[in-house]
Amino acid sequence: MNLILLTRNDVDDAGLARVRDPRRLAHLRQVHRARQGDVMTLGLENGPLGRGQLVSLTDDEACFDVSGLDQAPPAALPVHLVLALPRPRMLARSIEHATALGVKRITLLHSRRVEKSYWQSPELDPAKIHQHLxxxxxxxxxxxxxxxxxxRGFRPFVEDRLPSLLEGRRGLLAHPGMANACPRGLTEPVTLLVGPEGGFIEWEVEQMLAAGCEGIHLGERILRVETAVTALLSRLF
Amino acid sequence: MNLILLTRNDVDDAGLARVRDPRRLAHLRQVHRARQGDVMTLGLENGPLGRGQLVSLTDDEACFDVSGLDQAPPAALPVHLVLALPRPRMLARSIEHATALGVKRITLLHSRRVEKSYWQSPELDPAKIHQHLxxxxxxxxxxxxxxxxxxRGFRPFVEDRLPSLLEGRRGLLAHPGMANACPRGLTEPVTLLVGPEGGFIEWEVEQMLAAGCEGIHLGERILRVETAVTALLSRLF
Known part of the structure; x- marks a missing residue:
């Protein structure tokens, strides 16, 4: 944790935030070796960040002064990531990488080569996803x-949702063998579509190209989904 | 496995390669659902790749015809990656990402913020490293x-080995807060130095800059080592 993330619910009227969950308390003790009086980097979920003091630390509560948080979070990437649902452990890591890199919108998509059992994974539980975010x-x-x-359906996604995701956004379909290399250093809004292990099937590729996406590739190497997601985001922006 | 990698030792004088290790045999059966007669993508370690037939498959041996392999492997990245030794699981994944992206030279470096215990990890066993490669x-x-x-020593590395790593190569030190953003789309040879979780210490940064490295950054976000390695390689080349 390079920042202690606090929620609005943690904060009382006096500008103090109280952390009581075991994960953050254990991390404060073991990794930060935090002690009462320490000044640390704190952030409010969907709010400002900055330096704040650990006012008190007991066995079951850490209390922070968040009255001085006044910095804006780092800029987001102008991208909506549409990711064919990866297998569970890959999903967890891909979400963490994408979030760390600044992605703010992620759609997990079904496609032919996504194993149906992946949709039953506990990793898709909103609480688990929240944890990785x-x-x-x-x-x-x-x-x-x-x-x-x-x-959870490819055809309804392409017919009903993809057109609005491409309004005012450049649609980029990352797929091996496409005609153009991945562009670099973009600043415009992008919808980026990434297939599953094994790739989108030909019919799916045709549907997305017909909807207005441009096909792009990362070269002749075949990358794992989590490597490809980071490589694409880093090269595009 | 998008390619079955065979070693020179696997190949006999008749141009047949015999695979007997359980990992590859299990993968052939379970993931490829391979059957005698199948034509698959094969490669010879440090040699050509191409399509070849699975001539026979028994419980303890798969035999491939490698006489037709005639393609060159994909181009390597012109980079020597010097990576402060990450914690063991991160090391394994970082090596796999870097190898998949085309890195051919990796030096694992000690620095102040590398925990000494990491050097005792079984992940550093040459056989384990080979497996991830x-x-x-x-x-x-x-x-x-x-x-x-x-x-395994930072000072001997900087004094004795870094100068020759910078001969005819651009030295790039990736470190938060450096003056210049990571360059894009390079084609010249690079030595890329990446610090541990928590970063190089100030003295180490000074030593590497004094040796002729340029400091570069990836923005204000702090990334995990494995995310940073992929992001740097993808943006640089």
């Missing part, structure tokens, strides 16, 4: 919580 | 095995 924010010293939703 | 090659359809070595 928080880890990504704490890593990158960010406070703006990404929004994650799902699209 | 092979996984990275199989993922990316590459055959050229990276060379990994260690530098």
């Amino acid at each position: 928080v880890l990504g924010l704490e890593q990158a010293r960010d406070t703006a919580l990404p929004v994650v939703n799902t699209a | 092979v996984l990275g090659l199989e993922q990316a359809r590459d055959t050229a095995l990276p060379v990994v070595n260690t530098a």
Whole structure:
């Protein structure tokens, strides 16, 4: 944790935030070796960040002074990431990488080569997803919580949701063998679509290109989803 | 495995390669659902790759015809990666990411904020490192095995080895707060130095800059080592 992320619910009227959950308390003690009086980097979920004092620390509560938080979080990436649902452990890491890199909108998509059992994984539980988002924010010293939703049918996604995701945004479909190399250093809004292990099937590629996406590739190497997501985001922006 | 990687030792004089280790045999059966007669993507370690037939498959041996392999592996990245030794699980993943992206030379470096216990990890066993290199090659359809070595003292590394690593190569030190943003789309040879969790200490940064490295940063977000390595390589090349 490069930042202690606090929620509005943690904060009382006097500008004090009380942390009581075991994960953050254990991390404060073991990694930060925090002691009463320490000044640490704190952030309010979807709010400002800055330096604040650990006013008190007991066995079951850490109390922070958050009255002085006045910095804006780092800039977000102008991207909506549409990711074919990866297998559970890959999903967790991909969400953490993408969040740390500044992605604020993620849609998890079904496609032919996504194993149906992945949709039953406990990793898709909103509380688990929230946990990975928080880890990504704490890593990158960010406070703006990404929004994650799902699209459990490929055809309804392409027909009903993709057109609005492409309004005012450049749609980029990352897929091996596409004609153009991944562009670099973009500043415009992008909707980035990334396939599953094994890739989108030909029909799916055709549907997304027909909807207005441009096909892009990262070269002849085939990358794991989590490597590809980080490599694409880092090269695009 | 997007490629079955075979060693020279696997190959006999008749151009047949025999695979007997349980990992590859299990993967052939369970993931590839391989059957006698199948034509698959094969590669010879540090040699060519291409399509070849699975001539026979028994409980304890798969035999491939490698006489037709005639393609060169994908281009390597012109980079020597010097990585402060990450904690063991992060090391394994960082090596796989870097190998899949095309890095061919990796030096694992000690620095002040590397926990000394990491040097005792079984993950540093050459056989374990080799395993992660092979996984990275199989993922990316590459055959050229990276060379990994260690530098267990920071000062001897900077004084004795870094100068020759910078001969004819641009030295780039990735560190938060450096003056210049990470450059994009380089084609010249680079030596890229990446610090541990918590970063290089100020004295170490000064030593590397004095040796001729340029400091670069990836923005105000603090990334995990494995995310940073992929993000740097993807943006640089």
